[in-house]
Amino acid sequence: MRHIILSALLSCAPLSVFADPLPSWTESDSKGRIIEFVAAVTDPQRPEYVTPAERIAVFDNDGTLWAEQPVYFQLIFAMDRLAQLSKDDPSILTTPVLQAAAQGDLNTIAEGGHDALIEVLNASHSGVSVDEFQSAVADWLATARHPDTDLPFDKMTYQPMAELLRYLRDEGFKTYIVSGGGVHFMRVFAEEAYGIPPEQILGTYMDTTYDSADGKPVITKADGIAFIDDKEGKPINIERTIGRRPILAGGNSDGDFAMLEWTTAGDGPRLGVLIHHTDAEREWAYDRESPIGKLVDGLDKGPEMGWVIVDMAQDWSRIYTGAN
Structure with a gap:
């Protein structure tokens, strides 16, 4: 009888009461x-x-x-995007910082601090519609892999x-x-x-x-x-x-x-x-x-x-x- 009562209680109780x-x-x-x-x-x-x-x-x-x-994933996306964009138009790499970013050179970006980071984000994130940008992010996430x-x-x-x-x-x-x-x-x-x-x-x-x-x-x-x-x-x-x-x-x-x-x-x-x-x-x-x-x-x-x-x-x- 106790088994029947316990089974009935369990069947009525929310799962969250018992599940971890x-x-x-x-x-x-x-x-x-x-x-x-x-x-x-x-x-x-x-x-x-x-x-x-x-x-x-x-x-x-x-x-x-x-x-x-090793760095914020959005920065890795920005560098990958610069590398991709510069294949079609190398002229966008107008500074040593952007050239380094397109080559995956994190040390140069780190040495440039906040100004270098903003420069990379401006070059890789601007000039496109929000829809186009988010489509590029989705494409990157579908194929990119973490380096480690x-x-x-x-x-x-x-x-x-x-x-x-x-x-x-x-x-x-x-x-x-x-x-x-x-x-x-x-x-x-x-x-x-x-x-x-x-x-x-x-x-x-x-x-x-x-x-x-x-x-x-x-x-x-x-x-x-x-x-x-x-x-x-x-x-x-x-x-x-x-x-x-x-x-x-x-x-x-x-x-x-x-x-x-x-x-x-x-x-x-x-x-x-x-x-x-x-x-x-x-x-x-x-x-x-x-x-x-x-x-x-x-x-x-x-x-x-x-x-x-x-x-x-x-x-x-x-x-x-x-x-x-």
Whole structure:
């Protein structure tokens, strides 16, 4: 009789009650704190309960939802695109920086700093419609491979984070990307990769123009950066675009510090999650000295703010969605 009663209860209960919502996370303190937070804010019987409308979660992309080494993937796309464009018109490589980019010379770009990066982005991203640009990104993602892993770039998304995004949405959260990456670049793959639609992606964007081509309206990407969605720009863009302070924020570098700080400074239950890249065997290990994804303030100040510091080597049993 007890077996019959148990079977009946199981058949009526939601699957989420029994299934592990984060199967690629080890049974660690990080996983436990995340699940406890979600349970607290979604249970109407608990004092921490948050209404669905206020369950906003924001995440950085590079280094948080997918990998970012040896350089940001969008920069690799920009260099590949310059190389392709220059085959048809070598005259576009007007400076040593652009010539180096077309040859895949990262050292020269790094030496040129911010100005060199903007120069490469202007040459590779502007002068085309948004539709044409996104078509070029899609074509690149379909064929390009990471230089170290040989995986497609959009298969180097993190399986544990994909599970976290899905778990949050199952529990009534609305998930957003808030990244320093280009908004038109991320919108090409993010819905399929993460389940996050284009209207919930905030990022850096270039100047654009509204014109007419062959009698049809077209939005064209122009030279110049209109807004950089990084550091203090992230909470500013969240407030401007979303209009609600998130209750959960995830990042991996000091470029995300202001976003997590602003999120967790609000009233009521809040959670900041930092991904610490500690896994040199399955991914990369880097933090304080890295030119990409530098993490200093988050490590020093995050724990006292109550943030979850995820140790990738210890807390994740699997890394990429595209690899075992």
